[in-house]
Amino acid sequence: MTRTGSRTTGRPTLAEVAKLSGVSPITASRALRGVSTVAPALAEKVQAAAATLGYIANPAARALASARSHSVVVLIPSLSNHLFIDTLEAIHEVMRPRGLEVLIGNYHYDAVEEENLIRNYLAYQPCGILLTGLERSEASRQMLAASGVPCVHMMELGGAELGGAGEALSVGFSQFEAGRAAARHLIARGRRRLGFIAAQLDRRVMQRAEGFRQGLAEAGLSAPELELLAPEPSSIALGGALFSQLLAQADDVDGLFFCNDDLAQGAVLQALREDIAVPGRVAMVGFNDLPASAHMVPRLTSIRTPRAAVGRAAAQALLTLLDGKRVAVSQLDLGFELMVRESS
Known part of the structure:
Protein backbone atom coordinates (compact mmCIF):
# COMPACT_ATOMS: atom_id res chain seq x y z
CA MET A 1 0.00 0.00 0.00
CA ASN A 58 -1.89 23.61 9.48
CA PRO A 59 -2.04 27.38 10.05
CA ALA A 60 1.32 27.44 11.83
CA ALA A 61 3.09 25.93 8.84
CA ARG A 62 1.28 28.29 6.50
CA ALA A 63 2.38 31.27 8.58
CA LEU A 64 6.01 30.11 8.53
CA ALA A 65 5.91 29.68 4.77
CA SER A 66 4.51 33.14 4.11
CA ALA A 67 5.91 35.10 7.11
CA ARG A 68 2.26 36.00 7.80
CA SER A 69 -0.78 33.89 8.64
CA HIS A 70 -4.19 34.24 7.03
CA SER A 71 -5.67 35.17 10.39
CA VAL A 72 -7.15 38.43 11.62
CA VAL A 73 -7.26 39.02 15.36
CA VAL A 74 -10.26 40.80 16.88
CA LEU A 75 -9.94 41.93 20.48
CA ILE A 76 -13.13 42.84 22.34
CA PRO A 77 -13.81 43.57 26.02
CA SER A 78 -16.88 41.36 26.40
CA LEU A 79 -18.70 38.42 24.80
CA SER A 80 -21.78 38.84 26.98
CA ASN A 81 -22.68 42.22 25.48
CA HIS A 82 -24.94 42.06 22.40
CA LEU A 83 -23.10 45.11 21.07
CA PHE A 84 -19.95 43.12 20.34
CA ILE A 85 -21.80 40.04 19.04
CA ASP A 86 -23.32 42.17 16.27
CA THR A 87 -19.90 43.65 15.51
CA LEU A 88 -18.24 40.24 15.30
CA GLU A 89 -20.91 38.89 12.96
CA ALA A 90 -20.31 41.82 10.59
CA ILE A 91 -16.54 41.29 10.70
CA HIS A 92 -16.97 37.63 9.78
CA GLU A 93 -19.20 38.57 6.83
CA VAL A 94 -16.43 40.77 5.41
CA MET A 95 -13.46 38.52 6.14
CA ARG A 96 -14.91 35.16 5.09
CA PRO A 97 -15.03 35.86 1.31
CA ARG A 98 -11.33 36.77 1.45
CA GLY A 99 -10.47 33.44 3.06
CA LEU A 100 -9.32 35.05 6.29
CA GLU A 101 -9.77 33.36 9.65
CA VAL A 102 -11.05 35.47 12.52
CA LEU A 103 -9.44 34.85 15.92
CA ILE A 104 -11.39 36.38 18.82
CA GLY A 105 -9.83 37.53 22.06
CA ASN A 106 -11.98 38.61 25.04
CA TYR A 107 -10.06 40.68 27.59
CA HIS A 108 -12.94 41.41 30.03
CA TYR A 109 -12.22 45.16 30.18
CA ASP A 110 -8.80 44.38 31.68
CA ALA A 111 -5.80 46.18 30.15
CA VAL A 112 -3.34 43.58 31.47
CA GLU A 113 -5.40 40.75 30.01
CA GLU A 114 -5.54 42.58 26.68
CA GLU A 115 -1.76 43.03 26.81
CA ASN A 116 -1.30 39.27 27.28
CA LEU A 117 -3.65 38.51 24.40
CA ILE A 118 -1.76 40.89 22.11
CA ARG A 119 1.55 39.27 23.06
CA ASN A 120 0.21 35.75 22.48
CA TYR A 121 -1.59 36.50 19.20
CA LEU A 122 1.35 38.39 17.70
CA ALA A 123 3.37 35.17 18.05
CA TYR A 124 1.02 33.64 15.45
CA GLN A 125 1.93 36.42 12.98
CA PRO A 126 -1.59 37.62 12.18
CA CYS A 127 -2.00 39.64 9.01
CA GLY A 128 -4.12 42.26 10.80
CA ILE A 129 -5.70 43.26 14.11
CA LEU A 130 -9.00 44.91 14.97
CA LEU A 131 -8.96 46.59 18.39
CA THR A 132 -11.78 47.98 20.52
CA GLY A 133 -11.23 51.60 21.50
CA LEU A 134 -8.02 53.60 21.72
CA GLU A 135 -7.02 53.14 25.36
CA ARG A 136 -4.53 50.39 26.24
CA SER A 137 -1.33 49.84 28.17
CA GLU A 138 1.95 51.35 27.01
CA ALA A 139 3.39 47.83 26.62
CA SER A 140 0.52 46.94 24.28
CA ARG A 141 1.13 50.08 22.22
CA GLN A 142 4.81 49.29 21.89
CA MET A 143 4.20 45.67 20.87
CA LEU A 144 1.69 46.69 18.21
CA ALA A 145 3.97 49.39 16.84
CA ALA A 146 7.00 47.09 16.71
CA SER A 147 5.04 44.28 15.04
CA GLY A 148 4.19 46.28 11.93
CA VAL A 149 0.84 44.48 11.80
CA PRO A 150 -1.92 46.71 10.34
CA CYS A 151 -4.42 47.78 13.02
CA VAL A 152 -7.85 49.40 12.95
CA HIS A 153 -9.64 50.64 16.07
CA MET A 154 -13.40 50.31 16.60
CA MET A 155 -16.16 52.10 18.54
CA GLU A 156 -14.25 55.28 19.26
CA LEU A 157 -12.86 58.27 17.40
CA GLY A 158 -9.71 60.27 18.06
CA GLY A 159 -6.24 61.07 16.84
CA ALA A 160 -4.35 58.96 19.36
CA GLU A 161 -1.01 57.60 18.29
CA LEU A 162 -0.20 53.91 18.13
CA GLY A 163 3.11 53.67 19.96
CA GLY A 164 4.31 56.82 18.21
CA ALA A 165 3.68 55.28 14.79
CA GLY A 166 1.24 57.98 13.70
CA GLU A 167 -2.47 58.63 13.76
CA ALA A 168 -4.53 55.58 14.67
CA LEU A 169 -7.15 54.46 12.18
CA SER A 170 -10.55 54.25 13.84
CA VAL A 171 -14.16 53.53 12.92
CA GLY A 172 -16.93 54.51 15.31
CA PHE A 173 -18.87 57.49 16.54
CA SER A 174 -18.58 60.25 19.12
CA GLN A 175 -19.37 58.84 22.54
CA PHE A 176 -19.24 62.40 23.87
CA GLU A 177 -21.87 63.69 21.44
CA ALA A 178 -24.09 60.70 22.20
CA GLY A 179 -24.09 61.63 25.89
CA ARG A 180 -24.83 65.26 25.08
CA ALA A 181 -27.71 64.21 22.82
CA ALA A 182 -29.27 62.30 25.72
CA ALA A 183 -29.09 65.37 27.95
CA ARG A 184 -30.58 67.64 25.31
CA HIS A 185 -33.44 65.22 24.69
CA LEU A 186 -34.41 65.02 28.36
CA ILE A 187 -34.16 68.80 28.72
CA ALA A 188 -36.37 69.27 25.65
CA ARG A 189 -38.92 67.03 27.39
CA GLY A 190 -39.09 69.53 30.24
CA ARG A 191 -36.95 67.58 32.71
CA ARG A 192 -34.75 69.62 35.06
CA ARG A 193 -33.30 67.27 37.68
CA LEU A 194 -31.29 64.93 35.53
CA GLY A 195 -29.20 62.01 36.74
CA PHE A 196 -26.62 59.70 35.16
CA ILE A 197 -26.22 56.03 36.11
CA ALA A 198 -23.22 54.05 34.83
CA ALA A 199 -21.29 50.84 35.38
CA GLN A 200 -18.20 49.21 33.84
CA LEU A 201 -16.45 52.58 33.83
CA ASP A 202 -14.24 52.22 30.78
CA ARG A 203 -13.04 55.14 28.66
CA ARG A 204 -16.08 55.11 26.37
CA VAL A 205 -18.54 55.19 29.28
CA MET A 206 -16.72 58.17 30.75
CA GLN A 207 -16.81 59.96 27.39
CA ARG A 208 -20.60 59.56 27.42
CA ALA A 209 -20.63 60.92 30.96
CA GLU A 210 -18.66 63.99 29.89
CA GLY A 211 -21.03 64.60 27.00
CA PHE A 212 -24.05 64.33 29.30
CA ARG A 213 -22.47 66.74 31.78
CA GLN A 214 -21.74 69.18 28.97
CA GLY A 215 -25.35 69.04 27.82
CA LEU A 216 -26.54 69.82 31.36
CA ALA A 217 -23.99 72.62 31.80
CA GLU A 218 -25.14 74.29 28.58
CA ALA A 219 -28.64 74.52 30.07
CA GLY A 220 -27.44 75.56 33.53
CA LEU A 221 -28.63 72.26 35.00
CA SER A 222 -25.41 70.62 36.24
CA ALA A 223 -26.11 68.15 39.05
CA PRO A 224 -23.06 66.06 40.00
CA GLU A 225 -24.93 64.82 43.09
CA LEU A 226 -27.29 62.94 40.75
CA GLU A 227 -24.57 60.68 39.34
CA LEU A 228 -24.07 57.05 40.35
CA LEU A 229 -20.92 55.46 38.93
CA ALA A 230 -20.38 51.77 39.73
CA PRO A 231 -17.16 50.00 38.67
CA GLU A 232 -18.73 46.53 38.45
CA PRO A 233 -19.99 45.01 35.16
CA SER A 234 -23.23 46.40 33.76
CA SER A 235 -26.35 44.22 34.21
CA ILE A 236 -30.13 44.36 34.49
CA ALA A 237 -29.96 43.51 38.18
CA LEU A 238 -27.45 46.28 38.85
CA GLY A 239 -29.59 48.76 36.92
CA GLY A 240 -32.55 48.09 39.17
CA ALA A 241 -30.46 48.41 42.32
CA LEU A 242 -28.79 51.66 41.24
CA PHE A 243 -32.14 53.14 40.21
CA SER A 244 -33.59 52.50 43.69
CA GLN A 245 -30.43 53.85 45.32
CA LEU A 246 -30.49 57.11 43.36
CA LEU A 247 -34.18 57.76 44.03
CA ALA A 248 -33.58 57.13 47.74
CA GLN A 249 -30.80 59.74 47.66
CA ALA A 250 -32.65 62.29 45.53
CA ASP A 251 -36.41 61.84 45.29
CA ASP A 252 -36.74 64.91 43.04
CA VAL A 253 -34.85 63.40 40.08
CA ASP A 254 -37.13 63.48 37.04
CA GLY A 255 -34.87 62.25 34.22
CA LEU A 256 -32.16 59.59 33.92
CA PHE A 257 -29.56 58.65 31.34
CA PHE A 258 -28.03 55.17 31.62
CA CYS A 259 -24.66 54.32 30.10
CA ASN A 260 -26.01 50.98 28.83
CA ASP A 261 -29.42 49.59 27.95
CA ASP A 262 -29.19 46.69 30.38
CA LEU A 263 -28.99 49.16 33.28
CA ALA A 264 -31.95 51.09 31.87
CA GLN A 265 -33.95 47.90 31.37
CA GLY A 266 -33.32 46.97 34.99
CA ALA A 267 -34.50 50.41 36.08
CA VAL A 268 -37.72 50.11 34.05
CA LEU A 269 -38.46 46.74 35.69
CA GLN A 270 -37.67 48.10 39.15
CA ALA A 271 -39.98 51.07 38.52
CA LEU A 272 -42.76 48.60 37.68
CA ARG A 273 -42.13 46.73 40.94
CA GLU A 274 -42.18 49.96 42.97
CA ASP A 275 -45.16 51.43 41.08
CA ILE A 276 -43.10 54.41 39.88
CA ALA A 277 -44.55 55.96 36.74
CA VAL A 278 -42.26 56.07 33.69
CA PRO A 279 -42.07 58.63 32.20
CA GLY A 280 -44.63 60.44 34.40
CA ARG A 281 -42.49 60.41 37.54
CA VAL A 282 -39.09 59.91 35.90
CA ALA A 283 -38.09 59.75 32.22
CA MET A 284 -35.40 57.29 31.09
CA VAL A 285 -32.92 57.10 28.22
CA GLY A 286 -30.64 54.13 27.56
CA PHE A 287 -27.65 53.55 25.31
CA ASN A 288 -26.97 51.04 22.49
CA ASP A 289 -30.65 50.25 21.73
CA LEU A 290 -30.38 46.54 22.45
CA PRO A 291 -33.15 44.36 20.93
CA ALA A 292 -35.21 44.02 24.12
CA SER A 293 -35.42 47.78 24.65
CA ALA A 294 -38.14 48.24 22.03
CA HIS A 295 -40.27 45.66 23.89
CA MET A 296 -40.03 46.95 27.45
CA VAL A 297 -43.11 48.37 29.21
CA PRO A 298 -42.89 51.24 28.57
CA ARG A 299 -40.73 50.93 25.48
CA LEU A 300 -37.29 52.34 26.20
CA THR A 301 -35.90 55.45 24.52
CA SER A 302 -32.29 54.71 23.64
CA ILE A 303 -29.36 55.86 21.57
CA ARG A 304 -28.90 53.38 18.75
CA THR A 305 -25.24 52.69 17.99
CA PRO A 306 -24.08 51.38 14.58
CA ARG A 307 -22.45 48.25 15.99
CA ALA A 308 -22.76 46.08 12.87
CA ALA A 309 -21.80 48.97 10.59
CA VAL A 310 -18.71 49.62 12.72
CA GLY A 311 -17.58 45.99 12.40
CA ARG A 312 -18.22 45.99 8.67
CA ALA A 313 -16.42 49.28 8.00
CA ALA A 314 -13.48 48.43 10.27
CA ALA A 315 -13.01 45.08 8.53
CA GLN A 316 -13.16 46.74 5.12
CA ALA A 317 -10.60 49.34 6.23
CA LEU A 318 -8.29 46.56 7.38
CA LEU A 319 -8.65 44.76 4.03
CA THR A 320 -7.70 48.01 2.31
CA LEU A 321 -4.51 48.12 4.37
CA LEU A 322 -3.77 44.46 3.62
CA ASP A 323 -4.09 45.24 -0.09
CA GLY A 324 -1.34 47.82 0.33
CA LYS A 325 -3.69 50.77 -0.20
CA ARG A 326 -4.30 53.91 1.81
CA VAL A 327 -7.51 54.27 3.81
CA ALA A 328 -9.25 57.42 2.60
CA VAL A 329 -10.60 58.53 6.02
CA SER A 330 -8.50 57.89 9.13
CA GLN A 331 -11.37 58.70 11.53
CA LEU A 332 -14.61 57.32 10.11
CA ASP A 333 -17.60 58.67 12.05
CA LEU A 334 -20.71 56.51 11.49
CA GLY A 335 -22.86 58.55 13.86
CA PHE A 336 -25.69 57.39 16.14
CA GLU A 337 -29.48 57.71 16.27
CA LEU A 338 -31.76 58.71 19.13
CA MET A 339 -34.68 56.26 19.19
CA VAL A 340 -37.45 58.14 20.98
CA ARG A 341 -40.01 55.85 22.63
CA GLU A 342 -42.47 55.87 25.53
CA SER A 343 -39.97 55.97 28.43
CA SER A 344 -39.14 59.63 27.81
Whole structure:
Protein backbone atom coordinates (compact mmCIF):
# COMPACT_ATOMS: atom_id res chain seq x y z
CA MET A 1 0.00 0.00 0.00
CA THR A 2 1.29 3.44 -0.92
CA ARG A 3 1.91 5.59 2.14
CA THR A 4 0.54 9.13 1.94
CA GLY A 5 0.90 12.18 4.10
CA SER A 6 3.71 14.16 5.64
CA ARG A 7 6.82 12.16 6.42
CA THR A 8 6.95 13.59 9.93
CA THR A 9 3.28 13.41 10.92
CA GLY A 10 1.68 10.94 8.54
CA ARG A 11 -1.16 13.41 8.01
CA PRO A 12 -2.48 14.19 4.51
CA THR A 13 -0.81 17.20 2.87
CA LEU A 14 -2.06 20.11 0.81
CA ALA A 15 -0.07 18.75 -2.14
CA GLU A 16 -2.06 15.52 -1.98
CA VAL A 17 -5.35 17.45 -1.88
CA ALA A 18 -4.24 19.45 -4.92
CA LYS A 19 -3.20 16.31 -6.82
CA LEU A 20 -6.47 14.49 -6.09
CA SER A 21 -8.56 17.47 -7.18
CA GLY A 22 -6.40 18.22 -10.22
CA VAL A 23 -5.41 21.77 -9.25
CA SER A 24 -2.27 23.57 -8.11
CA PRO A 25 -1.43 23.74 -4.38
CA ILE A 26 -2.03 27.52 -4.46
CA THR A 27 -5.53 27.05 -5.88
CA ALA A 28 -6.24 24.29 -3.37
CA SER A 29 -5.15 26.55 -0.52
CA ARG A 30 -7.36 29.39 -1.73
CA ALA A 31 -10.34 27.09 -2.18
CA LEU A 32 -9.99 25.68 1.33
CA ARG A 33 -9.76 29.19 2.77
CA GLY A 34 -12.96 30.20 1.00
CA VAL A 35 -11.37 32.86 -1.21
CA SER A 36 -14.17 34.20 -3.40
CA THR A 37 -12.09 34.31 -6.61
CA VAL A 38 -12.06 30.50 -6.80
CA ALA A 39 -14.92 29.18 -8.95
CA PRO A 40 -17.62 27.48 -6.79
CA ALA A 41 -17.45 24.22 -8.74
CA LEU A 42 -13.67 24.07 -8.35
CA ALA A 43 -13.86 24.94 -4.67
CA GLU A 44 -16.37 22.14 -4.15
CA LYS A 45 -14.04 19.70 -5.90
CA VAL A 46 -11.11 20.69 -3.67
CA GLN A 47 -13.22 20.47 -0.51
CA ALA A 48 -14.42 17.00 -1.54
CA ALA A 49 -10.80 15.89 -2.03
CA ALA A 50 -9.85 17.26 1.38
CA ALA A 51 -12.76 15.43 2.98
CA THR A 52 -11.79 12.18 1.23
CA LEU A 53 -8.22 12.43 2.49
CA GLY A 54 -9.16 13.79 5.93
CA TYR A 55 -6.97 16.82 5.35
CA ILE A 56 -6.76 19.50 8.06
CA ALA A 57 -4.91 22.74 7.36
CA ASN A 58 -1.89 23.61 9.48
CA PRO A 59 -2.04 27.38 10.05
CA ALA A 60 1.32 27.44 11.83
CA ALA A 61 3.09 25.93 8.84
CA ARG A 62 1.28 28.29 6.50
CA ALA A 63 2.38 31.27 8.58
CA LEU A 64 6.01 30.11 8.53
CA ALA A 65 5.91 29.68 4.77
CA SER A 66 4.51 33.14 4.11
CA ALA A 67 5.91 35.10 7.11
CA ARG A 68 2.26 36.00 7.80
CA SER A 69 -0.78 33.89 8.64
CA HIS A 70 -4.19 34.24 7.03
CA SER A 71 -5.67 35.17 10.39
CA VAL A 72 -7.15 38.43 11.62
CA VAL A 73 -7.26 39.02 15.36
CA VAL A 74 -10.26 40.80 16.88
CA LEU A 75 -9.94 41.93 20.48
CA ILE A 76 -13.13 42.84 22.34
CA PRO A 77 -13.81 43.57 26.02
CA SER A 78 -16.88 41.36 26.40
CA LEU A 79 -18.70 38.42 24.80
CA SER A 80 -21.78 38.84 26.98
CA ASN A 81 -22.68 42.22 25.48
CA HIS A 82 -24.94 42.06 22.40
CA LEU A 83 -23.10 45.11 21.07
CA PHE A 84 -19.95 43.12 20.34
CA ILE A 85 -21.80 40.04 19.04
CA ASP A 86 -23.32 42.17 16.27
CA THR A 87 -19.90 43.65 15.51
CA LEU A 88 -18.24 40.24 15.30
CA GLU A 89 -20.91 38.89 12.96
CA ALA A 90 -20.31 41.82 10.59
CA ILE A 91 -16.54 41.29 10.70
CA HIS A 92 -16.97 37.63 9.78
CA GLU A 93 -19.20 38.57 6.83
CA VAL A 94 -16.43 40.77 5.41
CA MET A 95 -13.46 38.52 6.14
CA ARG A 96 -14.91 35.16 5.09
CA PRO A 97 -15.03 35.86 1.31
CA ARG A 98 -11.33 36.77 1.45
CA GLY A 99 -10.47 33.44 3.06
CA LEU A 100 -9.32 35.05 6.29
CA GLU A 101 -9.77 33.36 9.65
CA VAL A 102 -11.05 35.47 12.52
CA LEU A 103 -9.44 34.85 15.92
CA ILE A 104 -11.39 36.38 18.82
CA GLY A 105 -9.83 37.53 22.06
CA ASN A 106 -11.98 38.61 25.04
CA TYR A 107 -10.06 40.68 27.59
CA HIS A 108 -12.94 41.41 30.03
CA TYR A 109 -12.22 45.16 30.18
CA ASP A 110 -8.80 44.38 31.68
CA ALA A 111 -5.80 46.18 30.15
CA VAL A 112 -3.34 43.58 31.47
CA GLU A 113 -5.40 40.75 30.01
CA GLU A 114 -5.54 42.58 26.68
CA GLU A 115 -1.76 43.03 26.81
CA ASN A 116 -1.30 39.27 27.28
CA LEU A 117 -3.65 38.51 24.40
CA ILE A 118 -1.76 40.89 22.11
CA ARG A 119 1.55 39.27 23.06
CA ASN A 120 0.21 35.75 22.48
CA TYR A 121 -1.59 36.50 19.20
CA LEU A 122 1.35 38.39 17.70
CA ALA A 123 3.37 35.17 18.05
CA TYR A 124 1.02 33.64 15.45
CA GLN A 125 1.93 36.42 12.98
CA PRO A 126 -1.59 37.62 12.18
CA CYS A 127 -2.00 39.64 9.01
CA GLY A 128 -4.12 42.26 10.80
CA ILE A 129 -5.70 43.26 14.11
CA LEU A 130 -9.00 44.91 14.97
CA LEU A 131 -8.96 46.59 18.39
CA THR A 132 -11.78 47.98 20.52
CA GLY A 133 -11.23 51.60 21.50
CA LEU A 134 -8.02 53.60 21.72
CA GLU A 135 -7.02 53.14 25.36
CA ARG A 136 -4.53 50.39 26.24
CA SER A 137 -1.33 49.84 28.17
CA GLU A 138 1.95 51.35 27.01
CA ALA A 139 3.39 47.83 26.62
CA SER A 140 0.52 46.94 24.28
CA ARG A 141 1.13 50.08 22.22
CA GLN A 142 4.81 49.29 21.89
CA MET A 143 4.20 45.67 20.87
CA LEU A 144 1.69 46.69 18.21
CA ALA A 145 3.97 49.39 16.84
CA ALA A 146 7.00 47.09 16.71
CA SER A 147 5.04 44.28 15.04
CA GLY A 148 4.19 46.28 11.93
CA VAL A 149 0.84 44.48 11.80
CA PRO A 150 -1.92 46.71 10.34
CA CYS A 151 -4.42 47.78 13.02
CA VAL A 152 -7.85 49.40 12.95
CA HIS A 153 -9.64 50.64 16.07
CA MET A 154 -13.40 50.31 16.60
CA MET A 155 -16.16 52.10 18.54
CA GLU A 156 -14.25 55.28 19.26
CA LEU A 157 -12.86 58.27 17.40
CA GLY A 158 -9.71 60.27 18.06
CA GLY A 159 -6.24 61.07 16.84
CA ALA A 160 -4.35 58.96 19.36
CA GLU A 161 -1.01 57.60 18.29
CA LEU A 162 -0.20 53.91 18.13
CA GLY A 163 3.11 53.67 19.96
CA GLY A 164 4.31 56.82 18.21
CA ALA A 165 3.68 55.28 14.79
CA GLY A 166 1.24 57.98 13.70
CA GLU A 167 -2.47 58.63 13.76
CA ALA A 168 -4.53 55.58 14.67
CA LEU A 169 -7.15 54.46 12.18
CA SER A 170 -10.55 54.25 13.84
CA VAL A 171 -14.16 53.53 12.92
CA GLY A 172 -16.93 54.51 15.31
CA PHE A 173 -18.87 57.49 16.54
CA SER A 174 -18.58 60.25 19.12
CA GLN A 175 -19.37 58.84 22.54
CA PHE A 176 -19.24 62.40 23.87
CA GLU A 177 -21.87 63.69 21.44
CA ALA A 178 -24.09 60.70 22.20
CA GLY A 179 -24.09 61.63 25.89
CA ARG A 180 -24.83 65.26 25.08
CA ALA A 181 -27.71 64.21 22.82
CA ALA A 182 -29.27 62.30 25.72
CA ALA A 183 -29.09 65.37 27.95
CA ARG A 184 -30.58 67.64 25.31
CA HIS A 185 -33.44 65.22 24.69
CA LEU A 186 -34.41 65.02 28.36
CA ILE A 187 -34.16 68.80 28.72
CA ALA A 188 -36.37 69.27 25.65
CA ARG A 189 -38.92 67.03 27.39
CA GLY A 190 -39.09 69.53 30.24
CA ARG A 191 -36.95 67.58 32.71
CA ARG A 192 -34.75 69.62 35.06
CA ARG A 193 -33.30 67.27 37.68
CA LEU A 194 -31.29 64.93 35.53
CA GLY A 195 -29.20 62.01 36.74
CA PHE A 196 -26.62 59.70 35.16
CA ILE A 197 -26.22 56.03 36.11
CA ALA A 198 -23.22 54.05 34.83
CA ALA A 199 -21.29 50.84 35.38
CA GLN A 200 -18.20 49.21 33.84
CA LEU A 201 -16.45 52.58 33.83
CA ASP A 202 -14.24 52.22 30.78
CA ARG A 203 -13.04 55.14 28.66
CA ARG A 204 -16.08 55.11 26.37
CA VAL A 205 -18.54 55.19 29.28
CA MET A 206 -16.72 58.17 30.75
CA GLN A 207 -16.81 59.96 27.39
CA ARG A 208 -20.60 59.56 27.42
CA ALA A 209 -20.63 60.92 30.96
CA GLU A 210 -18.66 63.99 29.89
CA GLY A 211 -21.03 64.60 27.00
CA PHE A 212 -24.05 64.33 29.30
CA ARG A 213 -22.47 66.74 31.78
CA GLN A 214 -21.74 69.18 28.97
CA GLY A 215 -25.35 69.04 27.82
CA LEU A 216 -26.54 69.82 31.36
CA ALA A 217 -23.99 72.62 31.80
CA GLU A 218 -25.14 74.29 28.58
CA ALA A 219 -28.64 74.52 30.07
CA GLY A 220 -27.44 75.56 33.53
CA LEU A 221 -28.63 72.26 35.00
CA SER A 222 -25.41 70.62 36.24
CA ALA A 223 -26.11 68.15 39.05
CA PRO A 224 -23.06 66.06 40.00
CA GLU A 225 -24.93 64.82 43.09
CA LEU A 226 -27.29 62.94 40.75
CA GLU A 227 -24.57 60.68 39.34
CA LEU A 228 -24.07 57.05 40.35
CA LEU A 229 -20.92 55.46 38.93
CA ALA A 230 -20.38 51.77 39.73
CA PRO A 231 -17.16 50.00 38.67
CA GLU A 232 -18.73 46.53 38.45
CA PRO A 233 -19.99 45.01 35.16
CA SER A 234 -23.23 46.40 33.76
CA SER A 235 -26.35 44.22 34.21
CA ILE A 236 -30.13 44.36 34.49
CA ALA A 237 -29.96 43.51 38.18
CA LEU A 238 -27.45 46.28 38.85
CA GLY A 239 -29.59 48.76 36.92
CA GLY A 240 -32.55 48.09 39.17
CA ALA A 241 -30.46 48.41 42.32
CA LEU A 242 -28.79 51.66 41.24
CA PHE A 243 -32.14 53.14 40.21
CA SER A 244 -33.59 52.50 43.69
CA GLN A 245 -30.43 53.85 45.32
CA LEU A 246 -30.49 57.11 43.36
CA LEU A 247 -34.18 57.76 44.03
CA ALA A 248 -33.58 57.13 47.74
CA GLN A 249 -30.80 59.74 47.66
CA ALA A 250 -32.65 62.29 45.53
CA ASP A 251 -36.41 61.84 45.29
CA ASP A 252 -36.74 64.91 43.04
CA VAL A 253 -34.85 63.40 40.08
CA ASP A 254 -37.13 63.48 37.04
CA GLY A 255 -34.87 62.25 34.22
CA LEU A 256 -32.16 59.59 33.92
CA PHE A 257 -29.56 58.65 31.34
CA PHE A 258 -28.03 55.17 31.62
CA CYS A 259 -24.66 54.32 30.10
CA ASN A 260 -26.01 50.98 28.83
CA ASP A 261 -29.42 49.59 27.95
CA ASP A 262 -29.19 46.69 30.38
CA LEU A 263 -28.99 49.16 33.28
CA ALA A 264 -31.95 51.09 31.87
CA GLN A 265 -33.95 47.90 31.37
CA GLY A 266 -33.32 46.97 34.99
CA ALA A 267 -34.50 50.41 36.08
CA VAL A 268 -37.72 50.11 34.05
CA LEU A 269 -38.46 46.74 35.69
CA GLN A 270 -37.67 48.10 39.15
CA ALA A 271 -39.98 51.07 38.52
CA LEU A 272 -42.76 48.60 37.68
CA ARG A 273 -42.13 46.73 40.94
CA GLU A 274 -42.18 49.96 42.97
CA ASP A 275 -45.16 51.43 41.08
CA ILE A 276 -43.10 54.41 39.88
CA ALA A 277 -44.55 55.96 36.74
CA VAL A 278 -42.26 56.07 33.69
CA PRO A 279 -42.07 58.63 32.20
CA GLY A 280 -44.63 60.44 34.40
CA ARG A 281 -42.49 60.41 37.54
CA VAL A 282 -39.09 59.91 35.90
CA ALA A 283 -38.09 59.75 32.22
CA MET A 284 -35.40 57.29 31.09
CA VAL A 285 -32.92 57.10 28.22
CA GLY A 286 -30.64 54.13 27.56
CA PHE A 287 -27.65 53.55 25.31
CA ASN A 288 -26.97 51.04 22.49
CA ASP A 289 -30.65 50.25 21.73
CA LEU A 290 -30.38 46.54 22.45
CA PRO A 291 -33.15 44.36 20.93
CA ALA A 292 -35.21 44.02 24.12
CA SER A 293 -35.42 47.78 24.65
CA ALA A 294 -38.14 48.24 22.03
CA HIS A 295 -40.27 45.66 23.89
CA MET A 296 -40.03 46.95 27.45
CA VAL A 297 -43.11 48.37 29.21
CA PRO A 298 -42.89 51.24 28.57
CA ARG A 299 -40.73 50.93 25.48
CA LEU A 300 -37.29 52.34 26.20
CA THR A 301 -35.90 55.45 24.52
CA SER A 302 -32.29 54.71 23.64
CA ILE A 303 -29.36 55.86 21.57
CA ARG A 304 -28.90 53.38 18.75
CA THR A 305 -25.24 52.69 17.99
CA PRO A 306 -24.08 51.38 14.58
CA ARG A 307 -22.45 48.25 15.99
CA ALA A 308 -22.76 46.08 12.87
CA ALA A 309 -21.80 48.97 10.59
CA VAL A 310 -18.71 49.62 12.72
CA GLY A 311 -17.58 45.99 12.40
CA ARG A 312 -18.22 45.99 8.67
CA ALA A 313 -16.42 49.28 8.00
CA ALA A 314 -13.48 48.43 10.27
CA ALA A 315 -13.01 45.08 8.53
CA GLN A 316 -13.16 46.74 5.12
CA ALA A 317 -10.60 49.34 6.23
CA LEU A 318 -8.29 46.56 7.38
CA LEU A 319 -8.65 44.76 4.03
CA THR A 320 -7.70 48.01 2.31
CA LEU A 321 -4.51 48.12 4.37
CA LEU A 322 -3.77 44.46 3.62
CA ASP A 323 -4.09 45.24 -0.09
CA GLY A 324 -1.34 47.82 0.33
CA LYS A 325 -3.69 50.77 -0.20
CA ARG A 326 -4.30 53.91 1.81
CA VAL A 327 -7.51 54.27 3.81
CA ALA A 328 -9.25 57.42 2.60
CA VAL A 329 -10.60 58.53 6.02
CA SER A 330 -8.50 57.89 9.13
CA GLN A 331 -11.37 58.70 11.53
CA LEU A 332 -14.61 57.32 10.11
CA ASP A 333 -17.60 58.67 12.05
CA LEU A 334 -20.71 56.51 11.49
CA GLY A 335 -22.86 58.55 13.86
CA PHE A 336 -25.69 57.39 16.14
CA GLU A 337 -29.48 57.71 16.27
CA LEU A 338 -31.76 58.71 19.13
CA MET A 339 -34.68 56.26 19.19
CA VAL A 340 -37.45 58.14 20.98
CA ARG A 341 -40.01 55.85 22.63
CA GLU A 342 -42.47 55.87 25.53
CA SER A 343 -39.97 55.97 28.43
CA SER A 344 -39.14 59.63 27.81
